[in-house]
Amino acid sequence: MRILPEGRLSYGMQLPVQSQSTIYAEEWEAAAGPADLVEIARAADRYGFAYIACCEHIAIPRRLAGPMSTVWYDPVATLAHLAAVTERVRLLSHVAVVGLRHPLISAKQYATLDALSGGRLILGVGAGHVREEFEALGVAFERRGAVLDETIDALKAALGPEEFPEFEGKRFGFSGLGQAPRPVQTPRPPIWVGGSSPAAVCRAAVRGDGWLPQGDRREQLPAQIATLRRLREEAGIEEPVEIGTIAEPLYVGEPRWEVGRRTLSGTPDRIAASLREYRAMGVAQIQVRFRSRSRSELVDQMAAFATDVAGQLDA
Template identity: 40%
Template sequence: MRIGIVTPVVVQLPGVHSEWERSAGIEEIGLIAEAADRLGYHHLTCSEHVAIPAPVAEERGGTYWDPLATLGYLAARTRRIRLATQVLVLGYHHPLAVAKRYGTLDRISGGRLTLGLGVGSLKEEFELLGASFEGRGPRADEAIAALRAALSQREPEFHGEFYDFSGFVVEPHARQERVPMWIGGRTARSLRRAVTYGDGWVPFGLPFDRLSEMVGEADLPAGFEVVLATGRALDPIGAPDIAARALERVRDAGATVAGVTIAAASAENYVEQLQALRDLGIGMGISFGTQDGSAE
């Protein structure tokens, strides 16, 4: 198992984010990204919402940095950590728009994009953006297939019910021959979608026993990633035993990658926590990269 970071500041969920994040900006995020990169963490994340209805923001939060702008900036401040959208809402974009924008990100980052994708659930946001909420599942399935056909191609071609294109040049396009796609969701259907179309599954809002059951019952292909959140903000300096148990729980549930939120008092303290978590993880046999890019 490897550990990725749920990037602080860029998403501020009520009751989850730390107080210092409210006044932090891109310099603090960059400092943390550089440390995570140096210490061999697997990935950084950035989610997507365009506009949250005010009543919904009380529950989901209202701060969501744009993933393309944010990850583009962090690409310039890092060398090898992966940059993961977690997640883009498929219904908000044409597949070729994603292929161009995020293919460019893959190019400028040296092939470090992981494209996390989701069907979406916020009806008001769909309606605001003029996107179809009804039938979004089948449309998302086809959008993923269209993306797979387009991301790494100069002249992509795809013919489907919702999306149909050929004879167009998309340049630049992704550097990776196969951009990893992690599919978000919390249902058995989302896991089937991930196995059928993607390279990993990023579930949310499910208890660990249910996650373990679903992963155990699925026929997962070789190299398929199961990306599970630890479910609490970890404090590896102040409470290392609790942090270790949280990592053990996701590993026992079948995670190949743990998505970790870290408790901190400041950006500088966050960096100290990253070092402590790395030390703790290495002692548990968790894989981290080294400065030369090898595993440790």
């Protein structure tokens, strides 16, 4: 199920503000809020970003609240809000921990989001990693992978063209139950699978329309992509999978402040040449994150990337 332009390197972004892990959040985000999200979403829409993304955590245990923070906006509510102020950009859950709830609940939420947005949903899913969230909701943490596998299968049925879908699995089953509104996208919205463990790569290969790696460095990607394609071929799936990656932090131009040694900065030509290496590996979309000290600087960076870098990604 291809939704990205074939033969091109698309670019999207995880929204700031909506998740504030200390691993990546900028200082200005702590005082930001809904108005900032709206302006950044509108900028992404204006500057040709393929998607804006929002991640999910239900509740953060105290032991992780320091590094992760407790600021995690709900992806359905957030993306629905931003759907109303944008026109083109797609809306990605990166990722929804759909194994925490019955698939009919997720299907209702995300089908509605697809309908409200005019068919712009990308449902990104992942297994989750915070044990306490699963325990609080009565879901077995140790079996989260198997639960996710079945949930994806159930969601494919529930988000498909049938108003009264049918599914029978080991944990979930439904028939004779109708849900509307139906998704706008046919036969259903795309499902991209997140994660870089062997189980996650296998899940993306066998069940996903796309793959969202998590934390793979450049030198690791070719082997991961080769494994994914081999597993997909062995499963007899001919439909190509849309492969993504999270690029290094970016700063277009010569920064006059400390942006970190891993940040890819400099001239648009230099940045584009570096990012084209991903396309040569078989990557279809890169998720970009810009270093910034304010919302205005972030929007300026988005504009500079779209104007001066993006046109060179397919050179």
